[in-house]
Amino acid sequence: MNMEATRRRLTEKQADTVDRLTKAAMDVLAQEGFAGLTVRMVASAAGVGTATAYTYFSSKEHLVAEMFWRRLAATDAPVSESADPTARTLLVLRQIAMLVADEPALAGAVTSALLGTDPDVAHLRLRIGAEIRRRLIDALGDRADGETVETLELLYAGALVRAGMGYASYAQIAEQLEKTALRFLQP
Incomplete structure (x- = not known):
């Protein structure tokens, strides 16, 4: 299966960033629920800049859909x-x-x-x-x-x-x- 993010083709380093973001999103989601989840929170938990996170995910909905x-x-x-x-x-x-x-x-x-x-x-x-x-x-x-x-x-x-x-x-x-x-x- 093709596991690249939906917005762009990824280098190995970029794929690692996306993996970190999706894993961090699960942790934030478990703590905050969907209503409290933000891309900014996920970026912080993943140790990634917010702008970088938005490079890969346009919204929290996009991030969760990618996780699924x-x-x-x-x-x-x-x-x-x-x-x-x-x-x-x-x-x-x-x-x-x-x-x-x-x-x-x-x-x-x-x-x-x-x-x-x-x-x-x-x-x-x-x-x-x-x-x-x-x-x-x-x-x-x-x-x-x-x-x-x-x-x-x-x-x-x-x-x-x-x-x-x-x-x-x-x-x-x-x-x-x-x-x-x-x-x-x-x-």
Whole structure:
């Protein structure tokens, strides 16, 4: 997976700076929450100048969306020996839904960030969506048609928004997502 930041191609030193910023952002996010997070705070925690941080991230939404993208891109799609496309698809949906479940501060921030209007976030939404779509198509195999994939994408997006709004935990939402997808996918 291509892990370069969304705004530019990176040298090794620049990639290290971006890594430091995304790691520091997790610490600041855990302490301050998304509402209290600022690029300035993250830059300070990473030992980087604020102007340098803004060179890589246009907003806190962009920074959080990048964190989610990196988490998704670094996580291989689940491997299933099952010949059943429904079982493989449910496994993919659960894995993606649980990607940030153990980090409530990041989970809530991701929902807010991905709904933002920042053009750099829009770019990441496209990358994230394309990766999720690819995983669903691979899992569905011969059952992958446009309508099925789009319906599963809508189920997934709606489930994560509900989790981000605090209606249920990510684990509960993942279970509900599986149940709903199973209803849809069963012949």
